[in-house]
Each structure stands twice: as C-alpha cells, then as structure tokens.
Amino acid sequence: MTADIITKGARRMRRRHHPIRNLIILALVIFALVKIGPDNLNRTLDNGVRGFQTFVHKYRTTPAFEVQQSASSSAESSESSATSSSSSAKGATDDATPIESVVQGIKLSNTYHYTFASGTTQQVRDLFARAVAVYNKTGVVYLDPGQGTKYQNTITFGQYRTVSPQGQQAEELGKAGPRVYQYSGGENFTVNRAEAKLNIQYADKLDDTTALHELGHALGIDHSTNEHSIMYPYDEANQQLTAADVNTLREIYARTSE
Numbered sequence: 001m002t003a004d005i006i007t008k009g010a011r012r013m014r015r016r017h018h019p020i021r022n023l024i025i026l027a028l029v030i031f032a033l034v035k036i037g038p039d040n041l042n043r044t045l046d047n048g049v050r051g052f053q054t055f056v057h058k059y060r061t062t063p064a065f066e067v068q069q070s071a072s073s074s075a076e077s078s079e080s081s082a083t084s085s086s087s088s089a090k091g092a093t094d095d096a097t098p099i100e101s102v103v104q105g106i107k108l109s110n111t112y113h114y115t116f117a118s119g120t121t122q123q124v125r126d127l128f129a130r131a132v133a134v135y136n137k138t139g140v141v142y143l144d145p146g147q148g149t150k151y152q153n154t155i156t157f158g159q160y161r162t163v164s165p166q167g168q169q170a171e172e173l174g175k176a177g178p179r180v181y182q183y184s185g186g187e188n189f190t191v192n193r194a195e196a197k198l199n200i201q202y203a204d205k206l207d208d209t210t211a212l213h214e215l216g217h218a219l220g221i222d223h224s225t226n227e228h229s230i231m232y233p234y235d236e237a238n239q240q241l242t243a244a245d246v247n248t249l250r251e252i253y254a255r256t257s258e
C-alpha cells in the first residue's frame with residue numbers, strides 16, 4: 001500500500017517540478033508512514049500480493065464460429081473498462097470493502113467446493129476450516145468440502161514458504177485470489193477456481209485473521225482501508241467480518257441468486 005503511494009508520487013515529481021506539489025506529496029507520504037506505524041508493519045497479511053488476484057483467464061472449450069470468437073474477444077477488452085466504472089458508481093464510502101477487480105461485473109454462483117492441497121499441515125487445515133465456518137454463517141456464500149464439478153466454484157487451500165526481505169519490516173502471512181474462468185462456445189458458464197494459501201515460514205504468527213483474510217480474497221473481496229475489516233492488509237487480530245465485508249460479498253453473489 002505504501003509502495004503504491006511512493007511510486008505514484010515519484011512519477012508525478014518527475015513530470016512536474018512544482019515545489020508546492022512536491023511538498024504536498026512528501027507530507028502525504030510521511031503521513032501514510034506515520035499512520036501505519038512500525039507496530040502494524042510487523043505482520044502484513046499478504047503484502048498485497050496481487051499476482052493472481054488479478055488473473056482472468058478466458059478459455060473457450062470449443063473453437064466456436066468465427067463470429068462468436070470475435071465477439072467474445074472484443075468483450076474481453078471492453079470488460080475491464082466497463083467494470084471499473086461500475087465499481088465507483090455504487091456510491092461506495094471510504095469504509096466500504098472493495099470488490100476484487102477480477103470478479104467485477106461477473107456472475108458467480110454463491111456455492112463453493114473446497115479441498116486442501118496435499119501436504120497441507122494440520123494447523124493450516126484447522127485455520128481454514130474455522131474461516132469456512134465464519135463465511136458460511138453469513139448466509140451469503142456456501143462452502144462445502146469436496147471436489148466439485150467443472151461447472152462449480154472451487155477453492156484450493158494450501159501453504160507455501162517464503163521469507164520476507166529483510167528491512168521490509170513486514171512479514172508476508174499468506175496469499176490468495178480468485179481465478180475466474182469464462183467458458184464460451186459450446187457451453188457458457190463462469191466459474192471461480194480460487195486459491196488461498198498461508199505462509200508456513202511464519203507458522204507461529206498465523207491466526208484466524210490470516211485465514212479469514214485470504215479466504216476473503218479467494219471469494220472476491222479486496223483490501224479495505226478500515227482497520228476493523230477482515231480485508232485490512234495488516235493483521236489487527238480481527239476475528240469476524242464487518243457489515244461492510246458482508247455487504248460486499250452480498251453485492252458479488254446477489255447477482256446470481258435470481
């Protein structure tokens with residue numbers, strides 16, 4: 001998050017050498033660093049890893065007619081521009097939990113089947129199992145154990161190991177995201193084959209918050225600036241979803257319930 005601010009600021013400074021503008025940017029950067037503070041920097045939930053949060057794969061099961069192909073490939077480019085405008089149009093407040101760009105404007109079933117990758121430790125299994133129970137309690141999404149068919153949403157839970165760079169003052173605890181597949185041609189359907197993983201390098205720091213946060217990414221909710229939100233990027237030991245978190249989930253999955 002801070003990295004975003006610094007990069008944008010640096011880019012602007014290069015373009016216009018306006019002294020007042022530079023001062024304002026400097027003040028904003030200092031404010032952001034002070035506000036986040038060294039304490040909160042110790043445990044970032046996932047370092048804002050966006051690698052596969054922003055992964056959209058368009059896959060056609062059958063090479064359909066030429067007309068259909070060109071129609072769906074043009075939809076691919078218009079999709080991103082159409083969705084970015086719809087997100088801000090929702091009258092979102094600062095406290096609203098954002099929707100992952102990948103699931104913007106996409107219709108997904110509210111039912112998921114989940115499995116654990118082989119070799120997943122009992123600690124990671126337990127944390128994700130408790131997180132599943134919390135999301136099921138919302139009544140907005142339904143997560144059941146099992147494989148699921150190719151038409152059904154799936155989540156694969158697992159673990160990985162990575163050492164956060166020294167001097168970063170932050171430890172990456174997990175990574176996750178939706179992977180949306182849109183099939184067109186013979187059969188038309190859209191599924192989310194999500195993944196959520198915990199970094200066992202810091203096994204002693206993994207907690208319910210981490211699992212709830214990563215599962216949130218998998219289901220399509222994105223980082224919030226509200227420190228009570230489960231999608232706040234730093235571990236504040238939140239144990240439950242806020243109303244804003246649930247509202248955003250509802251917004252994603254209500255599209256399909258009719």
Ligand SMILES: [Zn+2]
Binds near residue numbers: 233
């Ligand atoms: Zn995150």
